[in-house]
Amino acid sequence: MSERKDIKSLTFDELNNDFQILHFPSYRTSQVFQWLHQKNITSFEEMLNIPKNIRQTLSERYYIAVATIEKKQISCYDGTVKYLFRLYDGELIESVLMNYHHGYTICISTQVGCKMGCTFCATGKSGFSRNLTPSEMLSQIQTAQSDNNIRIANIVLMGMGEPLDNFDNVMKFLELVSCDKGLNIGMRHISLSTCGIVPRIYELADRKLQITLSVSLHAPNNTLRNQTMPVNRKYPVEQLIKACRYYAKTTKRRITFEYAMIDKFNDTDSCALQLVQLVKGMLCHINLIPVNTVTETNYRQSQKKQLLHFAEILETNGIPVTVRRTLGSDIDASCGQLRRKHIP
Numbered sequence: 001m002s003e004r005k006d007i008k009s010l011t012f013d014e015l016n017n018d019f020q021i022l023h024f025p026s027y028r029t030s031q032v033f034q035w036l037h038q039k040n041i042t043s044f045e046e047m048l049n050i051p052k053n054i055r056q057t058l059s060e061r062y063y064i065a066v067a068t069i070e071k072k073q074i075s076c077y078d079g080t081v082k083y084l085f086r087l088y089d090g091e092l093i094e095s096v097l098m099n100y101h102h103g104y105t106i107c108i109s110t111q112v113g114c115k116m117g118c119t120f121c122a123t124g125k126s127g128f129s130r131n132l133t134p135s136e137m138l139s140q141i142q143t144a145q146s147d148n149n150i151r152i153a154n155i156v157l158m159g160m161g162e163p164l165d166n167f168d169n170v171m172k173f174l175e176l177v178s179c180d181k182g183l184n185i186g187m188r189h190i191s192l193s194t195c196g197i198v199p200r201i202y203e204l205a206d207r208k209l210q211i212t213l214s215v216s217l218h219a220p221n222n223t224l225r226n227q228t229m230p231v232n233r234k235y236p237v238e239q240l241i242k243a244c245r246y247y248a249k250t251t252k253r254r255i256t257f258e259y260a261m262i263d264k265f266n267d268t269d270s271c272a273l274q275l276v277q278l279v280k281g282m283l284c285h286i287n288l289i290p291v292n293t294v295t296e297t298n299y300r301q302s303q304k305k306q307l308l309h310f311a312e313i314l315e316t317n318g319i320p321v322t323v324r325r326t327l328g329s330d331i332d333a334s335c336g337q338l339r340r341k342h343i344p
Helices: 012-021 027-037 052-061 134-148 163-177 198-207 222-228 237-251 269-279 304-316 337-342
Strands: 068-074 081-086 092-100 103-108 111-113 128-131 152-157 190-194 212-216 255-261 284-290 321-323
Touching (some): 081 134, 092 134, 103 134, 128 163, 134 152, 222 237, 237 269, 269 284
Parallel strands (some): 103 152, 152 190, 190 212, 255 284
Antiparallel strands (some): 068 081
């Protein structure tokens, strides 16, 4: 596998350059790219309009990355689908397919496991194995589309892993998934979530992509954030917010701050007022999330009354705020839970 090239991770121009070296006719690039990205084939033999000798050469030089369904759970409440995918080397990753009024959204993984160690997240409990390739990110979308006979309209990079810790592969994935010769999902329909790797936020800002940046904040000060998010010890709240202000100003795109509401930890009136001061004047909004139940922690969701009161404090002070609707609560839809239960 390692001796052959990952053909689905090649951009159209890269594939075309390879085919020129192999002396293939130029129109073969469009044909092969379409088979890989629009028709979601899993072997070169399925490329029916490609001559046998070319298919043979392709199979000798390249491999096609796929995400095979290992396990699938469907919520009886809202139809949310949780996938456990197996990759070519046996590694397992998760994706979640959600149906909103504006179309289907898929939450995909960018790494096998995660290095960040956020205490309220199940993914980090299993450690980190490796980065995903661009093709493995694409394959999650393609498999879900084929399995449900749908077209996915929106992508959220908020599954297993930290996208900005796999920066180059994620940037290439964004180029591939938005390509008009491929899945053609526009950047404005893509959200990328980060726990706050500050240098990469600046680098992402300078690229001026039309994606939505979502930042997992979860606390308004270093004392609380250090307890739940180890990344904060390297990139404290002040550095993170400075980078976020730069991002919003440079891209003119609104940042979403994710804030998991944990009972009697970060949901106090004092925390709400600190949060107001932290983000005031920035092009942003706050997304309050009832924290997921993770077996190894004692975290509990904020009381509904306090959650709504917290939101009211933000709104009163001019900070746009939403409360996330919980989907797939009956199928372990939060990141990493299904994979952890599946691995002995």
